[in-house]
Structures are given as C-alpha cells and as structure tokens.
Amino acid sequence: MASYSLATLWFERQRYLPGVLAVAFSALLIALQCGLLLGLFSITSIPIDHTHADVWMGAPKVLSVDLGRPIPESTLARMGVQPEIERCEPYLQGFAFWAKPGGGNELCMVIGSQLSPDSLGKIDKLTPQQCGLLAEEGTVIIDESDVKRLGVKGIGSTAEISGHSVRVVGTTRGLPSLAGPYVLCSIPTARKRLPIQQGQTTTYVLGRCRNATQAERVVERLHQNYSDVSAFTTGEFSRRTQLHWLLKTKAGIALGYAAALGLLVGAVVTSQTLYAATVASLREYAVLRALGIPRWRMALMVVSQSFWIGIIGIALAVPAGYSLAWAADRMMGVHIVSLPWWLQTSAAVVTLGMALLSGLFALRSLRQIEPATLLR
Amino acid sequence: MIDDMPAVPSLQAVRLSRSFGQGETRSTVLHDVSLKLYSGQITLLMGPSGSGKSTLLALLSGLLHPDAGRVVALGQDLWSMSDRERERFRLRHCGFIFQGYNLFNALTARQQLEMVARWGEGASASEARRRADEILMLLGMAKKAHLRPTELSGGEKQRVAIGRALIKDPNFCFADEPTSALDWKAGEQVVELLRSAAHDRGATVLIVAHDARIIEHVDRVIHMEDGQLIDHDDDYEPMLHKIKQEG
Structure with missing residues (x-):
C-alpha cells in the first residue's frame, strides 16, 4: 500500500x-x-525560573508572580519554623513608574532581593560584582534590551522611580520583559520605591528546602496552617504565572x-x-x-x-x-x-x-x- | 481443450431487459435477450452504435442491474446475490478490459498487475510479483515490466490491461472494444491474447467490438441490433462439442 x-x-x-x-x-x-x-x-515567570527558591509564599490566591500583594514580614517566621526549610528570606516585587531622564514615564517591575552569594531571590544573571554594586542604596541594574525603552544611555545613567532617584550600575543580558522592564536592586532600594511596600511588609517569602523534593510537603503544611497566605512550589508558581497570562490576555x-x-x-x-x-x-x-x-x-x-x-x-x-x-x-x-x-x-x-x-x-x-x- | 468442454453454458442470459431514463425520455436499450456462452470459447458481440452491446456486457458481467430477466453464471443467479456477494463473485471469476486502458499513470506495468493480486486476493508481495511477471512474459511484456503507461505504446498499454484482467486467472473475461484505439497489427495481437485466454486457460471470453477483422479470430459471432440479438439460435451449443458426443 x-x-x-x-x-x-x-x-x-x-x-x-x-x-x-x-x-x-x-x-x-x-x-x-x-x-x-x-x-x-x-x-512572565523569569523571576521564579531564574532564582533559587523551592517554595514561594505570598498573599492569598495570588494569580501570578507580578501580581503579588504585601504580606507582613513577620510571616518569615512561618516559613522558618518548617523543619524541611534550611533558609528563608523576604523578596519584594511590584510595578512602579520609571521617570525617564528625558521626560516621560515607563511602567517597570522592581525586584528587590537579598544580594549575598547564597541569596534565594537574587536573579541568577547578576554577577557577584554587580551584587556588590547594588548594595549601595539607589542603585539598579537593568537588562540591556530595555536600556532604550527606559530612556537611559546605560551604565551611569540616572532616572527616578516613584520620585526617588536611581542610578544604573550595570546591565544584564537575556532578561527580556513583557509588561514592564525588570529593575533589579536591593531590598532597601526596592522598598523605598514601591509605595505599597512601606513598613514591615514583603511581597513574597522565599524558602529553600534541605531537599528540593520536600517542597510539596512544606507547601501543603503552609496551606493547612495559614489561610491568610498562599504557598507554591517553584514549578507550580511558574506554571500558574504563565497560565494566568495565557488565559487572561x-x-x-x-x-x-x-x-x-x-x-x-x-x-x-x-x-x-x-x-x-x-x-x-x-x-x-x-x-x-x-x-x-x-x-x-x-x-x-x-x-x-x-x-x-x-x-x-x-x-x-x-x-x-x-x-x-x-x-x-x-x-x-x-x-x-x-x-x-x-x-x-x-x-x-x-x-x-x-x-x-x-x-x-x-x-x-x-x-x-x-x-x-x-x-x- | 475442446474435449473437456462442458455441455452446460458457463454464462447464461435469460430474457434480459433494460431501459434508461424516466417518463417520456425512457428508452429501452435491451429487449428480452437470451444468450448462452461456454467456457473455452471466444465470442464476438457485434452491432452498430447504440444497439445495446455494452449494456448487455454490463448486465452479463454483474456491473449493471437488469430491469427483468436473469443472469446465471457458473450455476449461480448473479442478480439474486447481494451487492457484496456479487462483488466477491466478480473478484473470483471476472476479468475486464475496457476501451480506454485506464491504467494508473504513476505505476509500472508490473505494479498495475500486482495491485490486483495483492488487493484482490491478499497475495504476498513476492507472490504477486511472481504472478505479474509470469503474465507479462506470456503477453510479451517482460522487458517492459518496469515502464509506466506514458512510456508504453497503445498496444502495449492494452496488453498490460489484459494482464490486469488475466492475473486472477478468471473464468470470465469481458472486453469492451479492446482494439478500437489500436492499429490492426496491435489489435490482432490483443485478440490473439484473448483467444489464448479462452482456448488455453478455458475462460469464457466475450468481446464487444465494431471491427469486422476480429471475426476470423473468434469461435462465435453474435449480431445485435436495436436491443435484440439477430438471427440468434437460443439453443446454440458449440459445434465441436456436438461432434465429440456424436463420435
């Protein structure tokens, strides 16, 4: 035949x-x-896929990583007491307006994380040297593909986020953005420039398990014990974020x-x-x-x-x-x-x-x- | 071969009628036709265009349903069978050669024959090839087995079409104007091949044609006009058969 x-x-x-x-x-x-x-x-799920946490804990029923709402920083303790967790830390993320030096605004996504070498929320594109530079308050790193969009010339340029000045101290490669350019910085820099994150709050609490396979058990227990937060494994949250964008846009x-x-x-x-x-x-x-x-x-x-x-x-x-x-x-x-x-x-x-x-x-x-x- | 000829006809038409169209446009193409055909014989059905020859062939071969009458083939009433049974009957017993060669352009001469053996009888690839080559050799086409229709002459194409009909070793071989598109040299070869199918293989061969030159190559000629057989002996039996019985 x-x-x-x-x-x-x-x-x-x-x-x-x-x-x-x-x-x-x-x-x-x-x-x-x-x-x-x-x-x-x-x-859309770059912040999840390019960091090192096993568990993400945020506001109840959070739909996607960029839609996180403030939760009390004290919730860190909830993560910390879980026997499987070996390390936990706060992580700030939110939209803010970037005022271009030449005029005009651009919506950007500010990500504030700890910058130590074993940080969970630090984007893996950042070099140790860049992390060192970000320790200074008011410094930020952006992706080279967003330089033009943010109206700056590159390293050394200054701009404002939410009325507070920022200085670009470095650029990354391969960190494209969809809704708004990613602006990487320290937690203090981010907190000052994210109006809804004033006071003792965080957007997410990140946790790393001693053994990554224990993440599901931790998530399950956090759900059982606390109704005012939601928790996901890294894979779950990444898929949830992508699915949200797929279905809602x-x-x-x-x-x-x-x-x-x-x-x-x-x-x-x-x-x-x-x-x-x-x-x-x-x-x-x-x-x-x-x-x-x-x-x-x-x-x-x-x-x-x-x-x-x-x-x-x-x-x-x-x-x-x-x-x-x-x-x-x-x-x-x-x-x-x-x-x-x-x-x-x-x-x-x-x-x-x-x-x-x-x-x-x-x-x-x-x-x-x-x-x-x-x-x- | 003639010695083994049975006294009973292999194919018998009994009072066949067939009309086409409806109402005022209805025309009767076949009217009360009876006929007996015998295995091992090659019969030529002649007549002018529109005399009903092809319709009779279609009725006798189980391709077209008669309005009235019966067709008895190998002792079985063709038109009391179900469609499926009649299809199986044709598969087992009937070979056809049509005016156009109707060969698949993409397939070689060998493949045209193999296809019938493989699809019809479920023959294995090697068995189908062996039989196809055997028939093509008989038809003098062995050296052209690998050629496609576009690379063959009209006579060669008709020989492949004959091969396609004969690869099943059928009891009946129906040929509709098999020489009309050929020059006489090629046409004569085609008729000889059909004659050999009757005389050497014992098939009942019925040819429908206009060409009077075929007459001298066949055992029996039947004339048809206006849907009826002319000067036809309903009780005809092969002469040689009678001689043998008398002897």
Whole structure:
C-alpha cells in the first residue's frame, strides 16, 4: 500500500504539492505560534525560573508572580519554623513608574532581593560584582534590551522611580520583559520605591528546602496552617504565572486563533488536493471495482496518501520552524520563540491528525466510482 | 481443450431487459435477450452504435442491474446475490478490459498487475510479483515490466490491461472494444491474447467490438441490433462439442 501511495505522490508530485505545502504551512504555523506563546509567557515567570527558591509564599490566591500583594514580614517566621526549610528570606516585587531622564514615564517591575552569594531571590544573571554594586542604596541594574525603552544611555545613567532617584550600575543580558522592564536592586532600594511596600511588609517569602523534593510537603503544611497566605512550589508558581497570562490576555487567544485558522486552511487545501487527485483517477479505480476489489482498499490508498502528505509536510516544517525561530530570536535580540521537542512533537501529531482527517474527508470522492460507466 | 468442454453454458442470459431514463425520455436499450456462452470459447458481440452491446456486457458481467430477466453464471443467479456477494463473485471469476486502458499513470506495468493480486486476493508481495511477471512474459511484456503507461505504446498499454484482467486467472473475461484505439497489427495481437485466454486457460471470453477483422479470430459471432440479438439460435451449443458426443 505504502509503495503505491508513495509512487503516486512522487510521480504526480505537482498535483500533490499544494497539499504537502498546506500541511507544512499548518505544522509551521502551529509550532511557531505555540513556540512564540511559550517564549513570551516564559518571560512572565523569569523571576521564579531564574532564582533559587523551592517554595514561594505570598498573599492569598495570588494569580501570578507580578501580581503579588504585601504580606507582613513577620510571616518569615512561618516559613522558618518548617523543619524541611534550611533558609528563608523576604523578596519584594511590584510595578512602579520609571521617570525617564528625558521626560516621560515607563511602567517597570522592581525586584528587590537579598544580594549575598547564597541569596534565594537574587536573579541568577547578576554577577557577584554587580551584587556588590547594588548594595549601595539607589542603585539598579537593568537588562540591556530595555536600556532604550527606559530612556537611559546605560551604565551611569540616572532616572527616578516613584520620585526617588536611581542610578544604573550595570546591565544584564537575556532578561527580556513583557509588561514592564525588570529593575533589579536591593531590598532597601526596592522598598523605598514601591509605595505599597512601606513598613514591615514583603511581597513574597522565599524558602529553600534541605531537599528540593520536600517542597510539596512544606507547601501543603503552609496551606493547612495559614489561610491568610498562599504557598507554591517553584514549578507550580511558574506554571500558574504563565497560565494566568495565557488565559487572561488576549494575546493567547489571538495566537491560538491564528494557529487554529492555519490548521483549518491546511485541512481544506489538503482535503481538496486529495479529492481532486482521487477524482482524476476515478476511471482507474472503477476498473478495480469492476474486478471486484473492495472499496475499502481504495479508501485505504487515499488515507495512506494523506498520511504520507502529512509526513512529508511535517518533514519540511520542522527544519523551517527551527530556522524561523532562530531568525526571530536574532531579530529581536532575545530568545523569543521556544520550540522544545514536546511542542514540535505535539504540532506534528496535530498536523498529521489533520492530514489524516483530510484524507477521510476526501473519501467522499470514492462514492462516485461506478464501474458500469466504463461501458457507456 | 475442446474435449473437456462442458455441455452446460458457463454464462447464461435469460430474457434480459433494460431501459434508461424516466417518463417520456425512457428508452429501452435491451429487449428480452437470451444468450448462452461456454467456457473455452471466444465470442464476438457485434452491432452498430447504440444497439445495446455494452449494456448487455454490463448486465452479463454483474456491473449493471437488469430491469427483468436473469443472469446465471457458473450455476449461480448473479442478480439474486447481494451487492457484496456479487462483488466477491466478480473478484473470483471476472476479468475486464475496457476501451480506454485506464491504467494508473504513476505505476509500472508490473505494479498495475500486482495491485490486483495483492488487493484482490491478499497475495504476498513476492507472490504477486511472481504472478505479474509470469503474465507479462506470456503477453510479451517482460522487458517492459518496469515502464509506466506514458512510456508504453497503445498496444502495449492494452496488453498490460489484459494482464490486469488475466492475473486472477478468471473464468470470465469481458472486453469492451479492446482494439478500437489500436492499429490492426496491435489489435490482432490483443485478440490473439484473448483467444489464448479462452482456448488455453478455458475462460469464457466475450468481446464487444465494431471491427469486422476480429471475426476470423473468434469461435462465435453474435449480431445485435436495436436491443435484440439477430438471427440468434437460443439453443446454440458449440459445434465441436456436438461432434465429440456424436463420435
């Protein structure tokens, strides 16, 4: 069966090309849209994914890391008494307005953490030297991709956050932002510039377990004992943050819609290609029907062709996807399209399913086979 | 071969009628046609265009349902079978050759034959190939087994179409204008191959054609006009068979 299908596809490749390209287009669109979505939303969980805590404790029912609300700093003790916890510390994060030196404001995300070498909340892109510089009150580090957006010239520039001056003492690479540029600093610098974090409060309490596998047990116990806070393992909070952005923003819906549209276009073109190809061979199929060959054999041939169209289309789409993702990353200057193997596999499976479904839909052409017409 | 010829017809049409269209446009194409065909014989059905030859062929071969009458093939009433049973009957016993060659453009001559053996009987790849090569050799096409239809002449394509019909070693072989698209040299070869299918393989071969040059190559000629057989002996039995019995 495969040899007849492949022989037909190859011999009549011009006829089948639109179907193959439609499948490739669909697979590419799905993979890139989802990869872009994944890449974009992984930016939202950077504060979680690039720090070293095992447990995050914050305000009740906090939806995502950037939506943290103040909780009393005294809650540190709750984390500290857990037998599995070997270290805990406060962590401040919140939106604030960055006043550009040349005028105008930009919303930014201030992150204040401890800066010691074993700090849990310190972003791992910070070098020990940068941590040393941040110890001085009023100093901040921003990502080099946000320098322009924040209206500064780079290291040495000054600006204001919430009316308090800040001086840029360094830049990081590969810390892209979505809602507002990340501004990294010490806890005292952050507290002064986050109006809602005045007094003895913190946004999160971070904890590290002696053994990372104990994090779930700690989270469970914190939930049982305290209703005025919520706690998550690092993985949970990262997924929760990304999911929140995925579901609550229109970007997720728009990208998903475009991917679905791509799939539909692929299905229609593939189905029509197979339909037309089958109709073009109706007389040959009619001879086989006259010879008593059951219709399901021909149906299997059409579905087999749709399978191979799917496989060839996907084989074209995978390298094209990686190339375009690489080009997009280069163009944007940051890693924006994420194409993990499971995403490529899922896109391939969905597209192959679409191709097979198109084959099944094209089977209606076989109803037109009527051997007696060969004798008229 | 003739010695083994059975006294009973292998294919018998009993008072077959068939019309097309409805109401005022209804036209009767076949009217009360009865006919007996015997295995090991090649029969030519002749007649002008529109005389009903192809319709009779379609009815006899189980492709088209008659309005009235019966078709008895190998002792079984074709039109009292279910569609599925009739399909199985055609699969086991019938080979067809049509006016157009109707070969798959993408497949080689060998693959066209293999496909029928593999899909029809579930033959293994090696078995199908062996049988396809055997038939192609008989048809003088062994050296062209690897060629596709676009690389073959009209006569060669028709030989592949004959091979496709014969690979099942059918009891019946129905051919509709098999020589109409060929020059006489190629056409004569095609008719000889069909004659050999009847005489050497014992098949019941029925050819529908206009070409009078075929007459001298067949065992029996039946004429048809306006949906009826002309000067036809309903009790016909093969002459040689009678001679043998008398002897």
